[in-house]
Amino acid sequence: MVSKPCTKCGRSLPLADFAVSRMGANGPILRPYCKECGRAANAAWRKANKAKLAAYDAARATPERRAACIAWQHENREKLKVTTKRWRDKNPSRAVIHVSKRRAAKLRATPPWYDASACDWAYVASKMVERMDGVRYSVDHIVPLVSDTVCGLHVSWNLAVVPHSENAAKGNRWWPDGW
Numbered sequence: 001m002v003s004k005p006c007t008k009c010g011r012s013l014p015l016a017d018f019a020v021s022r023m024g025a026n027g028p029i030l031r032p033y034c035k036e037c038g039r040a041a042n043a044a045w046r047k048a049n050k051a052k053l054a055a056y057d058a059a060r061a062t063p064e065r066r067a068a069c070i071a072w073q074h075e076n077r078e079k080l081k082v083t084t085k086r087w088r089d090k091n092p093s094r095a096v097i098h099v100s101k102r103r104a105a106k107l108r109a110t111p112p113w114y115d116a117s118a119c120d121w122a123y124v125a126s127k128m129v130e131r132m133d134g135v136r137y138s139v140d141h142i143v144p145l146v147s148d149t150v151c152g153l154h155v156s157w158n159l160a161v162v163p164h165s166e167n168a169a170k171g172n173r174w175w176p177d178g179w
């Protein structure tokens with residue numbers, strides 16, 4: 001197998017472990033460091049630039065972009081259903097559907113095929129969980145409504161009931177595995 005060394009971690013890895021940087025005359029040119037090191041560097045950068053990223057997101061949260069996001073979600077809804085189901089299967093304790101209180105975002109994220117009855121049922125379910133557990137629960141959008149990579153929708157299959165403390169800590173930068 002053809003391999004090459006990573007400039008960051010020094011390991012010799014298969015070419016598939018390196019992301020393509022750009023296309024050269026003789027084919028794709030790979031990054032000097034491996035995908036794993038790239039992910040780590042990216043995560044560190046995001047952590048160090050939280051305020052900058054928040055400002056960037058806010059500047060991009062326009063009605064036009066929201067409309068484009070809704071269209072994107074509509075196109076990809078079957079795929080997204082699979083993703084969110086996978087997340088729910090992995091997180092059974094948090095997998096009760098619920099309606100969020102992010103009203104402003106919700107109004108802009110509500111698509112034409114919005115399923116009110118499913119969302120209302122989710123709200124009731126969250127209240128039941130609260131009574132059973134004795135702690136406050138809140139509504140979470142599994143795929144965030146506003147982020148710089150994708151746009152979640154306010155629809156039943158994108159909702160989850162999570163302990164309020166957890167939801168507050170997450171912000172809008174979370175994304176299920178595999179995307």
Ligand SMILES: [Zn+2]
Pocket residue numbers: 006007008009010011033034035036037
């Ligand atoms: Zn590496």
